[in-house]
Amino acid sequence: MDAYERITRNAAEVVTEEEIEALADDPDGKRAYVGYEPSGVLHIGHMLTANKLIDLQEAGFEVTVLLADVHAYLNDKGSFEEIRHTAERMRDQFIAYGLDESNTQFVLGSDFQLDDDYTLDLHSLELETTLARAERAMAEITSGDSVKVSQAVYPLMQALDIPYLGVDLAIGGMEQRKVHMLARDVLPSIDREPPTSLHTPLIADLGTGRGKMSSSAGVTISMEDSRDDIESKVNDAYCPPTADPEPTDDGEARENPVLQVFEYHVFPRFDAVTVERPKEYGGDLAYEGYGALEADLESGELHPADAKGALAEYLDRLIAPGREQLAE
Ligand code: IYR
Structure with a gap:
């Protein structure tokens, strides 16, 4: 690059x-x-x-x-x-x-x-x-x-x-x-x-895909979050199988915040991302760039629940050093 x-x-x-x-x-x-x-x-x-x-x-x-x-x-x-x-x-x-x-x-x-x-x-x-x-x-x-x-x-x-x-x-x-x-x-x-x-860019609220993720309202991720906190927030995140969700009924734009966090937080910091899956569901998936992950979510090859599992894992790796720092 x-x-x-x-x-x-x-x-x-x-x-x-x-x-x-x-x-x-x-x-x-x-x-x-x-x-x-x-x-x-x-x-x-x-x-x-x-x-x-x-x-x-x-x-x-x-x-x-x-x-x-x-x-x-x-x-x-x-x-x-x-x-x-x-x-x-x-x-x-x-x-x-x-x-x-x-x-x-x-x-x-x-x-x-x-x-x-x-x-x-x-x-x-x-x-x-x-x-x-x-x-x-x-x-x-x-x-x-x-x-x-x-x-x-x-x-x-x-x-x-x-x-x-x-x-x-x-x-x-x-x-x-x-x-x-x-x-x-x-x-x-x-x-x-x-x-x-x-x-x-501004990233949408993790829970709803609307507006912008902020520290004061809605669901966000901070360095104080434990691994469990991260897992539960990411599990509850809004993640339709598309990068381009429909607006809400009242016309408000929506994003896919799970994909946004992969794009803007995970891929810039890791050379490759592995989504772990049991063998019976097709085994692990490996991605070297964001585009392939987005494409697999859209095609159905990657299930939102598996994408979320990987997202929680990589977010935790990014946050762990700072979390330890805070604990001192
Ligand atoms: N306005 C920023 C804080 C801030 C940024 C810069 I660049 C400055 O020179 C001074 C303040 C915020 O909203 O957090």
């Missing part, structure tokens, strides 16, 4: 292709980053962007993980003290999950976001941005009904993080795309380059 393919595989969107091609031509020493509001326990949402960071490390990038404590505070996630404490626990879990420790820089937002220069640049961006635009950028990040001033400041700080961290590429889930588009528009007003970004 060449560098461009590795950098862009499984991405929902890159902005722009030409800019990513230029980075892929000479990735050594280039820097990519993701920011996370500290939340204590890594869950499948963090793991999706972390997989992309691992791809980027394999392609030669250096990686920064921003533990966005000030952002979490602005997004009403608790007292600053609590958030700080939580941030400290996350670092080791990322390493246990598979980020290359020698090549990952962990930065707390508060290490640079409270400096004078940053604050003045932030105020310049505030002057350049309407409240309506800031609010739109945050639509998929915040959940509260009323918009606070803090939530208008938040995306501008996220934009400013990019030049202050000196990164060449910003990574995030699709819910971050409007913040990155805002960053492209406003950073030139303070003589900074419009940033390049790459967005990972």
Whole structure:
């Protein structure tokens, strides 16, 4: 796999292709980053962007993980003290999950976001941005009904993080795309380059295949889950024998979350996947790529129950090192 393919595989969107091609031509020493509001326990949402960071490390990038404590505070996630404490626990879990420790820089937002220069640049961006635009950028990040001033400041700080961290590429889930588009528009007003970004897809709720899997609602997988927890959540998952399920009766789109987790979590991290089956049901199946597994589920060769059994096994292998870390 060449560098461009590795950098862009499984991405929902890159902005722009030409800019990513230029980075892929000479990735050594280039820097990519993701920011996370500290939340204590890594869950499948963090793991999706972390997989992309691992791809980027394999392609030669250096990686920064921003533990966005000030952002979490602005997004009403608790007292600053609590958030700080939580941030400290996350670092080791990322390493246990598979980020290359020698090549990952962990930065707390508060290490640079409270400096004078940053604050003045932030105020310049505030002057350049309407409240309506800031609010739109945050639509998929915040959940509260009323918009606070803090939530208008938040995306501008996220934009400013990019030049202050000196990164060449910003990574995030699709819910971050409007913040990155805002960053492209406003950073030139303070003589900074419009940033390049790459967005990972959103995975549907494991239980229903609707909406997006999140840590706050519905069924998700976290590093706190025991093997039994994983098995029971995966066993109860929505998994029709197709990658393209019918919408619900009320017209809501549905995905197959079991296939999505195979595609975005399992295959990027394992060279081959074996589905164990008793001899009388045809014996084990081996897959070297996601496409063949999807095709077998659709044709009926692979039964959803057997796919789920394998999914639980591989998810457990991904999560076990972090779970042990948490237990210490
Ligand atoms: N908005 C992210 C957190 C975040 C991401 C980046 I990239 C930053 O520079 C700062 C914060 C979230 O929703 O978790």
